[in-house]
Amino acid sequence: MYFYRMKSNDIRTNLATEQYLMNNVDFDEPLVLFYIQKPCIIVGRNQNTLEEVNSDYVKEHGITVTRRISGGGAVYDDLGNISFSFVVNSDNENFGDFKKLTAPIIDALHDMGATTADISGRNDLLVDGKKFSGNAMYTKNNKMFSHGTLAYDVDLDVLTKALNVPKDKIQSKGIKSVRSRVTNVKPYLKKEFQNLTTEEFRDRLILELFHVDNMSDITDKEYQLTDQDKAAIQELNDKYYFNWDWIYGKSPDYQVKNRKHFTMGTVDVRYNVSSGKIKNIDIFGDYFGEKDSDDIKHALTGQEFKHDTITDILNKFDLDEYFKGIPHDELLNLFAA
The missing domain is CATH 3.30.930.10 (Bira Bifunctional Protein; Domain 2)
Known part of the structure; x- marks a missing residue:
């Protein structure tokens, strides 16, 4: 031996x-x-x-x-x-x-x-x-x-x-x-x-x-x-x-659910991930926003389900326009968790 x-x-x-x-x-x-x-x-x-x-x-x-x-x-x-x-x-x-x-x-x-x-x-x-x-x-x-x-x-x-x-x-x-x-x-x-x-x-x-x-x-x-x-x-x-x-x-297809209640409303983010990339995303909740969160969904779809990737994309948005009154950093933590 x-x-x-x-x-x-x-x-x-x-x-x-x-x-x-x-x-x-x-x-x-x-x-x-x-x-x-x-x-x-x-x-x-x-x-x-x-x-x-x-x-x-x-x-x-x-x-x-x-x-x-x-x-x-x-x-x-x-x-x-x-x-x-x-x-x-x-x-x-x-x-x-x-x-x-x-x-x-x-x-x-x-x-x-x-x-x-x-x-x-x-x-x-x-x-x-x-x-x-x-x-x-x-x-x-x-x-x-x-x-x-x-x-x-x-x-x-x-x-x-x-x-x-x-x-x-x-x-x-x-x-x-x-x-x-x-x-x-x-x-x-x-x-x-x-x-x-x-x-x-x-x-x-x-x-x-x-x-x-x-x-x-x-x-x-x-x-x-x-x-x-x-x-x-x-x-x-x-x-x-x-x-x-x-x-x-190389992970099998999977679903991710991130949900959190904030003072200004609840945000529930659900991902379907295939081959490590976001296949589709749904955003639910009783939050308020001047703009449609579909903009966020479109931007994330097809991207790697990766903390840094998601964070970089979201940082390009004024998230207060989509989720009024919810702190930017807390939303990043929710979406990229």
Whole structure:
């Protein structure tokens, strides 16, 4: 088995690296990847991004949002989480056999003291009945990866807020995440493993996987990216993980409802969004206006359903002429929420 410790703390670059290594580098043994990233949300390939993400909270706290190429539900990562990925030949593995592919991680955690860790249900790893890892798979051209999170010391309070979306706000047919009780694995480890940094915990996992005492014993097993690798990874970043259309435009068609009561009346804005763009928009309410709000509707129709795009368009209007007495900034927050 080979391993690679990603140098980047950006989930987008790390996912691009994973995708590249699976598709373009041939290994004569399985490859295991480890990556640690700054606060981020990764939605599954078939999910509606906005339906999974608390957009206001994410924007306020600078949390990166991207989409991965594998299925499954949305996950939150921060610098207290380790992501791992096993890259194998799909000829030798059964797609969907999470139990087999996560077994080395489970065995390593058992050796480190988390003896109740186990796989449960379809693709979750639990300890004492609480989830600390979600997993997904992807296969292409006879290669496959099985990747997952491993919450070591994640800020669980942020996790619950970043992934908490009002149920009546967005409706679509996208695959929805199943919320469950979550925990960190750290308190279940032996005492000597409870004060490690995330990087130290990652390296300890690697030692357990390879059954060695020192990283120097497996230097020949650690992959190093070439300049050619890095250039190809950047191309994938541009095509997928930094690309608004991939992250939001690939969401299934959906409806958004934003409604708020102001002193001068109630405004109810409803969007139908297709391929990430506003297909049509309705504006209801008992507000007053000198001008017809159809002007607003026409201006927004066909535009990207994106906070900055909506805000830029509305800033071209004197909104008081359409919604008398309602503050401009509050209307922007309503329309672009």
